[in-house]
Amino acid sequence: MKLSYFAWVRERIGKSEEEIELPSHVATINDLLGWLKGRGEEYAHAFEHAEVVRAAIDRRHARPETSIAGAREIAFFPPMTGG
Amino acid sequence: MTLSASEIERYARHLVLREIGGPGQARLAAARVLVIGAGGLGSPLLQYLAAAGIGGIGLIDDDVVSLSNLQRQVIHGTGDIGKPKTNSVAAALERLNPHVRYEPHETRLTAKNARELVRGYDIVADGSDNFDTRYAVSDACFYEKKPLITAALGVFDGSLTTIRAHERRPDGSLNPTYRCLFPTPPPPGAVPACAEAGVLGALAGVIGSLMAIEVVREIVGFGEGLVGRLLMVDTRSMRFETVSYGWDEHNPLSGERARSVE
Numbered sequence: 001m002k003l004s005y006f007a008w009v010r011e012r013i014g015k016s017e018e019e020i021e022l023p024s025h026v027a028t029i030n031d032l033l034g035w036l037k038g039r040g041e042e043y044a045h046a047f048e049h050a051e052v053v054r055a056a057i058d059r060r061h062a063r064p065e066t067s068i069a070g071a072r073e074i075a076f077f078p079p080m081t082g083g
Numbered sequence: 084m085t086l087s088a089s090e091i092e093r094y095a096r097h098l099v100l101r102e103i104g105g106p107g108q109a110r111l112a113a114a115r116v117l118v119i120g121a122g123g124l125g126s127p128l129l130q131y132l133a134a135a136g137i138g139g140i141g142l143i144d145d146d147v148v149s150l151s152n153l154q155r156q157v158i159h160g161t162g163d164i165g166k167p168k169t170n171s172v173a174a175a176l177e178r179l180n181p182h183v184r185y186e187p188h189e190t191r192l193t194a195k196n197a198r199e200l201v202r203g204y205d206i207v208a209d210g211s212d213n214f215d216t217r218y219a220v221s222d223a224c225f226y227e228k229k230p231l232i233t234a235a236l237g238v239f240d241g242s243l244t245t246i247r248a249h250e251r252r253p254d255g256s257l258n259p260t261y262r263c264l265f266p267t268p269p270p271p272g273a274v275p276a277c278a279e280a281g282v283l284g285a286l287a288g289v290i291g292s293l294m295a296i297e298v299v300r301e302i303v304g305f306g307e308g309l310v311g312r313l314l315m316v317d318t319r320s321m322r323f324e325t326v327s328y329g330w331d332e333h334n335p336l337s338g339e340r341a342r343s344v345e
Contacts, residue, residue, distance in 0.1 A: 006315050006324075007240040008275055016320050052269040061264060061313075061328035075326065077315055079265045082236030082277040083122045083212035 001068075003036075005046070006077040009053055012046035022068075029055045030064040032074065053078045090182065094136055102305035108136060112182075114302045115139035117204035119192060119220055121146075121168040123277075123287025124210025124234055124294060126158035131295035132208075133176045133183045137302075140176065141186040141204055144168045155284035192216055197223035208298050209233040210291060212277065214268040221261035225249060225336045232297045232309075233261060234290050238280050239319040241290035245297055245309040248337060256330060258310055263331035286318050 004017040026035050033050045036043045047053060055062050056075040068074060086094070086108065097103040103111075116137050118125050121144045132140055148156070148163040148171055163171035169187035176185050192200055192211070197219040201207050207229050209220045217233065224231040228249035235242050248260040293314070300308050312325045332339045 006317055007237040007242075008280075010240075010317070010319070011238060016317065016322065049269060049273040052265075052267075052273055054264065056326040059324070059326050061326055063331070075324070077242070077313075077326065079214070079269055079274060080235040080237040080240060080242055081212060081214055081217070081274050082282050083120045083124045083210045083234075 001071060002073040004073065004075045006075065007080050009046045009076050009078050013042050027067060027069070028064065029057075029062055029066050029068060029074070032068060033064070090136070093180075097135065103299075103303050107303040107305075110302050110304075111136050111299065112138045114206065115141065115204045116298055116302075117141040117143065117201055117207045119143050119207065119209045119216065120211040121156070121158060121172050122152070122210060122212055123155040123236060123282065123284075124291040125172075126156045127288050127291035128208055128210060128294045128298070129158055129172055129176065130179060131292060132298060133179045133185075135295070135299055136180065136182060137298075138182075139184045139186065139204075141188060141200075142169055142172055143188045143190060143192050143200060144172075145189055145191045155282065155287040157288065192219060194219040194222070198227055201227050201229050204229065206298060206301055207231045208294055210294065214274070217261070218268050221246060222336065225260055230301050231261070232294050232301065234294050236277065236282055236287060236290060238275075238277075239283055239286065239317060241286055241293075241316040241318075242313055243290060243293050243297065243309060243316075244313045245301065247310050252311075257337055259328055259330045260334050260336045262334045262336055264313060264328050266331075266334065283318060286316075289318070290316065 002019055005013050010016055026032050033047055037047045054077050057071045058073055094108050114137050146168050148159040148166055148168055150164055158175045159171045167189055169189045176183055201223045207224050225248045231246040246261050247258050250258050312327050314325050316323050
């Protein structure tokens with residue numbers, strides 16, 4: 001599965017995208033966020049306020065409880081505030 | 084509305100477009116647009132709206148120009164430092180297009196005054212720099228039934244979407260609200276602010292100009308706008324991507340609970 005990151009989530013993780021193999025217990029966006037947080041300090045920092053980070057499955061916005069079964073690409077994008 | 088000879092020449096490159104033409108230019112001249120913030124986004128936005136011949140442009144900003152603004156807030160100049168932004172914008176718009184009626188509101192938009200401020204306009208463009216204002220503007224636009232173009236900047240990133248939450252899609256379903264995408268404001272400090280994180284100057288020019296295109300599109304009506312789509316621009320790697328989003332039954336404005344209260 002391809003993961004892509006935007007704005008300060010990407011700045012904190014240090015990469016725009018990556019290909020990953022997910023363990024089978026990761027079933028929803030929320031599960032994925034929890035799993036990513038355990039991948040290292042940079043991920044923990046990026047998803048420190050995971051509840052404000054939004055996700056899109058195959059370019060379609062999805063709520064945290066949404067199943068990721070069959071997804072080809074999941075994007076994470078946070079709110080920004082600069083003007 | 085009849086255009087004078089000098090207006091016909093001024094707007095010639097829009098008048099020749101089949102998508103704008105005389106009727107579109109008349110709509111622009113009749114439109115009243117409220118811009119929130121004369122910062123990085125507001126700078127190009129205000130200039131392109133004035134140049135396009137928008138009839139009435141309101142601006143809400145309670146800030147003064149500071150030296151560190153000038154790296155990206157290109158509507159202000161070195162000589163404007165210390166002056167209210169509403170003043171330097173007045174001079175810039177007058178220079179660009181004397182046909183524009185400019186209405187400065189040297190005040191801060193809050194949840195209390197937001198509805199009254201947006202009520203007098205046809206369309207709202209939010210280029211503010213904080214979440215309190217963003218949520219207050221988007222809620223006010225929902226209740227006052229005003230289209231909203233809302234954009235934001237990160238360090239290398241921008242985002243842009245159009246909200247027409249008071250209207251329905253052709254299939255009868257409701258258009259999404261801003262809160263369908265970003266349900267609640269992030270806790271203070273969770274999202275880095277430009278002042279600490281920095282921001283690439285010309286990025287503000289890109290996103291503010293895209294806002295101007297969306298405002299003109301919503302007034303004139305051509306092509307496909309950004310209702311139900313969030314455009315994300317990543318200038319670190321030059322990725323332009325859109326994510327679609329829909330009405331969320333949990334949203335507090337037009338969601339199931341809000342509707343059952345009605």
